[in-house]
Amino acid sequence: MSYTLLRAEGFGSVCIELALELLGQAYERVEADPLGSEADKACIREINPLVQIPTLKLPDGRIMTESASILIYLGDLDGQYTLAPRPNDVARVEYLRWLGFLSAGLYSTFTISDGPERFHPDPATHDVLLEQANERRKQLWIVMEAAFADSKGTFLLGDTMSLLDIYVAMMSYWSPRRDWFETHCPRLLAAVRACEQNPIVRSVFERNYTEDFKPVPA
Ligand SMILES: N[C@@H](CCC(=O)N[C@@H](CS)C(=O)NCC(=O)O)C(=O)O
Structure with missing residues (x-):
């Protein structure tokens, strides 16, 4: 199985x-x-x-x-912890913190976008709800960008790619969309671009973001 x-x-x-x-x-x-x-x-x-x-x-x-x-x-x-800091690694705190931040903060705003009627029955309110959800996402990305602005290394937690980089890379294509992300989140973008050099990441993005995926040459 x-x-x-x-x-x-x-x-x-x-x-x-x-x-x-x-x-x-x-x-x-x-x-x-x-x-x-x-x-x-x-x-x-x-x-x-x-x-x-x-x-x-x-x-x-x-x-x-x-x-x-x-x-x-x-x-x-994965017993080797190839994509995650080990439990006693200092980077583990940041890893868990920002995975939770993206999930609870950013991803949850898509529960509004995917069904605004779940939050207000009047369709006249939905455009505002969608707009506010998008604004909230922008604020959250800015907070995360600031937190990592001075961080060293190719990826967010150093020189090894982790599932945090992967999570950010996936969401970088979502609303407010990649152009906005590229302009406002240069540190996060650098880590995403580093992920996109990996052939497995490239092939998964090619089939999932057919229109938007334009990898930058190494
Ligand atoms: N908390 C969930 C959220 C998952 C989620 O919202 N997925 C979207 C697709 S990207 C979805 O299924 N939307 C349909 C809906 O909310 O009705 C997670 O982190 O996996």
């Missing part, structure tokens, strides 16, 4: 595809768009009542949801 990942092009499943491939884990990709057809939604609902992706079925049949939790789980599962 291998992993089964419910995924859709460009969605939050991208970081789990990356983690599994970078760690050399076999997995099956099942197309399931949470904003798509009723059949897709039913397929997700069967194992995740929130009808969100990423949703991952582990080889033993257990289900995991929540992107940051899945990343932490997979990063620790």
Whole structure:
């Protein structure tokens, strides 16, 4: 048995595809768009009542949801800690802090964008809600950029790529979109560009961000 990942092009499943491939884990990709057809939604609902992706079925049949939790789980599962700082590594604090920040802060704003009616029943309010969610994302990126502005190393936690870099790289393509990210988050962008030199990252981004992925030559 291998992993089964419910995924859709460009969605939050991208970081789990990356983690599994970078760690050399076999997995099956099942197309399931949470904003798509009723059949897709039913397929997700069967194992995740929130009808969100990423949703991952582990080889033993257990289900995991929540992107940051899945990343932490997979990063620790690899006994070599190739993509995560070890529990006693000083970088572990930053790793956990910013994975949580992105998940609870930034990613949660997409729960508004993907269904503003869940937050206000009047459709007249939805444009404002979408706009505010986007503004909030910008504020959060600026906070994270400032926190890493003076950090040294090719990646965010030093000279080794971690799943934190992968999470940032995935979200750098989302609203407020890559052009905004490139202008306002130069330190984060440098780490993302370094990730994008990795052939596995390139191939996963090529199939997920077909329009937007324009890798910078090494
Ligand atoms: N907290 C979840 C959020 C997942 C999430 O919002 N995924 C989006 C796709 S990128 C989704 O499924 N949206 C559909 C919806 O919220 O109804 C996580 O971190 O994995």
